Amino acid sequence: MKNNNSRKNFLSFLANNSVPILFILICVVCIPVSGFSPSYLINEIVTRMGRNIFLILCLLIPIMAGMGLNFGMTLGAMAAELALILVSDWQIWGIPGVVLAMILSIPFSILLGMLCGKILNMAKGREMITSYIISFFMNGIYQLIVLYMMGPIIPIKHSNVKLPRGYGIRNSVDLIHMRQCLDNLLAVRVGGVKIPVLTFLLIGLLCLFIIWFRKTKLGQDMRAVGQDMDVARDAGINVERTRIISIVMSTVLAGFGMVIYLQNMGNIATYSSHSQIGMFCIAALLVGGASVDRASIGNVFLGVVLFHTMFIVAPKAGAMITGDSMIGEYFRVFVSYAVITIALIMYETKKRKVKSQAGKQLQLEQEQEEAAANE
Amino acid sequence: MNETLDKTNMSVRDRLSAFAASFGLPRLIIAAFLLLLFIAAPFVGADFWTQISNTINRFSWNAVMVLAMVPMIHSGCGLNFGLPLGIISGLLGATLSIELGFTGPFSFVMAILIATPFALILGAGYGWLLNKIKGGEMMIATYVGFSSVSFMCMMWLLLPYKSPTMVWGLSGKGLRTTISLEGFYDKVLANILQINIGNLSIPTGTLLFFALLAFGMWAFLHSKTGTAMTAVGSNPTFAKAAGVNVDRSRLLSVILSTWLAAVGILVYEQGFGFVQLYMAPFYMALPAVSAILIGGATVNKATIPNVIIGTFLFQGIVTMTPTVMNSMIHMDMSEVIRVVVSQGMILYALTRKTEAAK
Amino acid sequence: MSNKRSLMIRICAVLALILIAACMMVIGRGHTVYLDNKTLEYGGQTYTAPYKVTVTVKGEQVAKLYAKERGSADNVGQRFEMTLKVMQEKNGDETTATYQVKLPYKMDGVVINLPGYFAGLPEEAWLSEFVSLIPEPSAEDGEVPSADEFEMDLGDEF
Numbered sequence: 001m002k003n004n005n006s007r008k009n010f011l012s013f014l015a016n017n018s019v020p021i022l023f024i025l026i027c028v029v030c031i032p033v034s035g036f037s038p039s040y041l042i043n044e045i046v047t048r049m050g051r052n053i054f055l056i057l058c059l060l061i062p063i064m065a066g067m068g069l070n071f072g073m074t075l076g077a078m079a080a081e082l083a084l085i086l087v088s089d090w091q092i093w094g095i096p097g098v099v100l101a102m103i104l105s106i107p108f109s110i111l112l113g114m115l116c117g118k119i120l121n122m123a124k125g126r127e128m129i130t131s132y133i134i135s136f137f138m139n140g141i142y143q144l145i146v147l148y149m150m151g152p153i154i155p156i157k158h159s160n161v162k163l164p165r166g167y168g169i170r171n172s173v174d175l176i177h178m179r180q181c182l183d184n185l186l187a188v189r190v191g192g193v194k195i196p197v198l199t200f201l202l203i204g205l206l207c208l209f210i211i212w213f214r215k216t217k218l219g220q221d222m223r224a225v226g227q228d229m230d231v232a233r234d235a236g237i238n239v240e241r242t243r244i245i246s247i248v249m250s251t252v253l254a255g256f257g258m259v260i261y262l263q264n265m266g267n268i269a270t271y272s273s274h275s276q277i278g279m280f281c282i283a284a285l286l287v288g289g290a291s292v293d294r295a296s297i298g299n300v301f302l303g304v305v306l307f308h309t310m311f312i313v314a315p316k317a318g319a320m321i322t323g324d325s326m327i328g329e330y331f332r333v334f335v336s337y338a339v340i341t342i343a344l345i346m347y348e349t350k351k352r353k354v355k356s357q358a359g360k361q362l363q364l365e366q367e368q369e370e371a372a373a374n375e
Numbered sequence: 376m377n378e379t380l381d382k383t384n385m386s387v388r389d390r391l392s393a394f395a396a397s398f399g400l401p402r403l404i405i406a407a408f409l410l411l412l413f414i415a416a417p418f419v420g421a422d423f424w425t426q427i428s429n430t431i432n433r434f435s436w437n438a439v440m441v442l443a444m445v446p447m448i449h450s451g452c453g454l455n456f457g458l459p460l461g462i463i464s465g466l467l468g469a470t471l472s473i474e475l476g477f478t479g480p481f482s483f484v485m486a487i488l489i490a491t492p493f494a495l496i497l498g499a500g501y502g503w504l505l506n507k508i509k510g511g512e513m514m515i516a517t518y519v520g521f522s523s524v525s526f527m528c529m530m531w532l533l534l535p536y537k538s539p540t541m542v543w544g545l546s547g548k549g550l551r552t553t554i555s556l557e558g559f560y561d562k563v564l565a566n567i568l569q570i571n572i573g574n575l576s577i578p579t580g581t582l583l584f585f586a587l588l589a590f591g592m593w594a595f596l597h598s599k600t601g602t603a604m605t606a607v608g609s610n611p612t613f614a615k616a617a618g619v620n621v622d623r624s625r626l627l628s629v630i631l632s633t634w635l636a637a638v639g640i641l642v643y644e645q646g647f648g649f650v651q652l653y654m655a656p657f658y659m660a661l662p663a664v665s666a667i668l669i670g671g672a673t674v675n676k677a678t679i680p681n682v683i684i685g686t687f688l689f690q691g692i693v694t695m696t697p698t699v700m701n702s703m704i705h706m707d708m709s710e711v712i713r714v715v716v717s718q719g720m721i722l723y724a725l726t727r728k729t730e731a732a733k
Numbered sequence: 734m735s736n737k738r739s740l741m742i743r744i745c746a747v748l749a750l751i752l753i754a755a756c757m758m759v760i761g762r763g764h765t766v767y768l769d770n771k772t773l774e775y776g777g778q779t780y781t782a783p784y785k786v787t788v789t790v791k792g793e794q795v796a797k798l799y800a801k802e803r804g805s806a807d808n809v810g811q812r813f814e815m816t817l818k819v820m821q822e823k824n825g826d827e828t829t830a831t832y833q834v835k836l837p838y839k840m841d842g843v844v845i846n847l848p849g850y851f852a853g854l855p856e857e858a859w860l861s862e863f864v865s866l867i868p869e870p871s872a873e874d875g876e877v878p879s880a881d882e883f884e885m886d887l888g889d890e891f
C-alpha cells in the first residue's frame with residue numbers, strides 16, 4: 001500500500017516536472033558531445049545568469065496576478081533601450097550612466113506599462129495573445145521614435161549614435177564606456193570563473209523584494225485577483241487597478257533588467273535587441289518548471305541554468321552529430337518555441353480539467369439538493 | 376410602422392454615424408487613408424495605373440491566405456495564428472513537386488496535390504490539439520506555428536533533397552533559402568487571360584482562381600455542414616443540443632483552414648516567383664490576420680466580402696505607402712505604418728467585447 | 734489623511750530619483766582629455782614645449798610625450814587630476830607635480846596645451862574643444878537600416 005503510494009508520488013513528480021527533467025537529459029547528452037571544457041561552460045553560464053536572471057524575475061509578478069506570461073515585458077526592454085541611447089548620447093559613463101539609464105527608463109516603462117495594463121483589462125481571458133500583439137504594435141511605435149523622431153525632435157548630437165543621413169539611430173549603438181561596468185565592479189575570480197558579485201547582489205535584492213512583496217497587502221490582493229477575479233471584486237479589491245499595477249511593476253523591472261543585460265553585452269542592437277528577449281526569458285522560466293499560473297524564484301534559477309546550458313552546447317553538439325552547425329542553432333530556437341507551446345498546452349488542458357471537475361461537482365450537488373427537496 | 380417612421384426621421388448625420396458604427400471606425404480611417412494615398416499618388420509623380428496594378432497583383436497573391444482565416448473564425452476557433460502550419464504543408468508540396476521532376480504549369484497542380492495530404496494530416500493533428508484546449512486557441516496556435524516553422528528549418532537542411540535547382544550548390548545538400556520558380560510554375564495562374572491595357576495589368580487567372588475558392592467557401596458555408604459549423608461558432612451549447620458534433624465541426628474547420636493556407640502559399644509563390652523557406656513563413660500569419668480584420672471581421676465573425684475588402688485595403692496600403700510617402704516627405708515610413716496599422720487592427724479586434732465562444 | 738501622506742511620499746520619491754539622476758549626470762559625464770606637448774604662440778609670446786612629459790592619471794601612466802606629441806586620457810566627471818613628470822631638456826632634471834583641471838561640462842573632447850598651462854596663461858589660451866578632422870566613417874555601419882534588418886518584419890514581400 002505504502003509502496004504503491006510512493007510510486008504514485010514518484011510518477012506525479014515526474015509528470016509535474018517533465019520539462020526540467022527532459023532538459024536535464026538533453027544537457028547530459030549534449031555536454032559531452034559538444035566537447036566544451038567545464039571551466040568554459042561554467043564561466044559562460046555564470047555570465048548568462050548575471051545577464052538574464054533579473055529580466056526573468058520580472059515575469060513573476062504578472063503570473064502572480066493571474067495574467068499569464070507577460071509577453072509585454074518587451075515594452076520594458078524598449079524603454080531601457082531608449083534610455084540607454086539617450087545616456088550614451090549624453091556621454092554619461094560607467095556606473096553613473098547605468099544608474100541614470102535605469103532611472104530614465106522608469107517614466108517610459110510606467111507609461112508603456114499603464115497602456116499595456118489598460119489594454120489587457122479590455123481583453124480579459126486572452127491576456128497572453130493580446131500582450132504578445134501589444135509588443136509587436138509597440139515595436140512599430142518604437143521604430144517611429146528611434147528611426148524618425150530621434151534627431152529632429154529628440155536632440156541627438158553624436159555621430160556614433162546617429163545615422164549619417166541626419167536622423168535616426170544606427171543599427172548598433174556602442175556602449176563601450178558602460179561595458180560590463182556593473183559586472184566588473186566587485187567581481188571575484190574563483191578558479192578562472194569570473195563572478196559578477198554586484199550583479200548577483202542586485203538579483204538577490206530583487207528576489208528579497210519579491211518575497212517581501214508577496215506578503216504585503218498589494219501582493220495578497222494580486223494573488224486574490226489571480227485566483228478569481230469575481231471573488232476578489234466582491235472582497236472589495238479594485239481588480240482593474242491591481243492588474244495594471246502588476247503590469248507596470250513588471251515593465252519597470254524589465255527595464256532595469258534590460259539595462260543590466262545590455263551593459264553586459266556592451267552594445268545595443270537598436271532594432272532587434274528587444275524583439276527576441278521576451279521569448280527567450282519566457283522559455284527559460286518555463287524550462288525551470290514554471291507554468292502559466294505558478295512560478296517561483298527557484299524556477300527562474302533552475303531555468304536559466306538549464307536553458308542556457310542547452311543554448312551554449314546545442315550548436316556545437318548539433319555540428320558534431322550532423323556535421324552542420326546551423327542545425328544546432330535551429331534546434332535551440334525550435335526547443336525554445338516547443339517548450340513554450342507545451343507549457344501553454346499543459347496549462348490550458350489543466351484549466352479545462354479543473355473546470356469540468358467543478359462543473360461535475362456542481363451538478364452532483366444540484367442533484368442531491370433536488371433529491372432532498374423531493375423527499 | 377413606428378420603425379419606418381423612425382427611420383425616415385433619422386437625420387443624415389445620425390445615419391452617417393450609424394453607418395460609421397456598423398462599418399467600424401478604424402476601418403473607415405484606413406479606407407480614408409488609402410483613398411488619400413490614391414488621390415495623392417498622381418501629384419507626387421507616381422503613375423496611377425501602375426499603382427492600381429500593383430495593388431491588384433498583391434491582392435491576388437495574398438487573398439487565398441486571408442480566405443484561410445474564414446473557416447476557423449466561423450467554428451469559433453478564433454483567428455488562425457497557426458497559419459504557418461498550413462504554409463509548411465504548401466512548402467512541402469512545392470519542394471516535393473520540383474524534386475519529383477515536374478515542370479511548367481503541371482508542377483503547380485502537382486504541388487497542390489502533394490501538399491493536400493500533408494495539410495490534411497497536419498491540420499487534423501492541429502485541430503485535435505485545438506479541441507483539447509478550447510478557449511486558449513489563439514496563443515497556442517501562434518506557438519504551434521512558430522514551433523513548426525523552426526522544426527522545419529532543421530528539416531529543410533536534413534531532408535534528402537537532391538534537385539540541383541533547390542539545394543546549395545557547394546555542399547549539394549540542404550535547401551536554399553529562396554528557390555526560383557522559373558521554368559516551374561512562375562506566374563502560371565497570373566498568365567492565364569492576363570489583361571494588359573497601357574500600364575494596367577490584371578492577373579485574371581489568379582483572381583479567377585481565388586474567386587473559385589471563395590465561391591466554394593461560400594457554398595460550403597451555406598451547406599448543411601457549413602451552417603452547423605457556424606452554429607458551433609456562435610453558440611456551442613445550442614449546437615450541441617441540436618445534435619451537432621462540436622468537436623468534429625471544429626476539426627473540419629481547422630483542416631480546411633490549413634489546406635487553404637497550403638494552397639494560399641502556392642498561389643503567393645506563383646505570383647512572387649520564388650519559394651521562400653526557413654524563417655520566411657514565421658510571421659506570415661499576422662498580415663493575413665490583420666487583413667481580414669481590416670475587412671470587417673471580428674474574432675468570431677467573418678464573411679467573404681470581409682476577405683475581399685480587407686485584403687484590398689491592406690495590400691493597397693502596403694503597396695501605396697512606400698511610393699507615395701517616399702516622394703512626399705522623402706522618408707520611407709511605410710514599414711512603421713504597416714506595423715502600426717496591422718498590429719493596431721489586431722489589438723482593436725482582440726479588445727472588442729465579443730466574448731469568444733468557449 | 735493617509736492619501737495625503739502617500740502622495741507626499743510619492744512626490745518625495747520622484748524628487749529623490751530626479752536628484753539622483755541629476756547627480757549621475759554631473760558625476761558620470763565622461764570626457765576624453767587630449768594633452769598636447771606643443772609649442773604655443775599666445776599674445777605675441779612663444780611658450781616652448783619641454784623635451785619630455787610623462788603623464789600619470791589615477792596611478793596609471795597614460796602617455797610619455799616628447800615635444801610635438803599628443804596623448805589622451807579618459808576621465809569621468811569634471812575634475813581632472815594628472816601627475817606630470819616634466820623634463821625640460823634632454824637628460825635634464827625631472828620635476829614632478831600634480832595638477833587639477835576643471836573641464837567644461839559641454840565638451841566631449843578637451844584639448845589641453847601643456848606649455849601654455851604651465852605658464853599660467855588664461856584658460857582660453859590652453860583649453861580648446863577637440864574637433865575630429867577625420868571624416869566620419871560612413872560606409873561601415875552607416876547605411877540606413879532596411880526592412881530586412883527588423884526582426885519584426887512580416888515576411889519579405891508583404
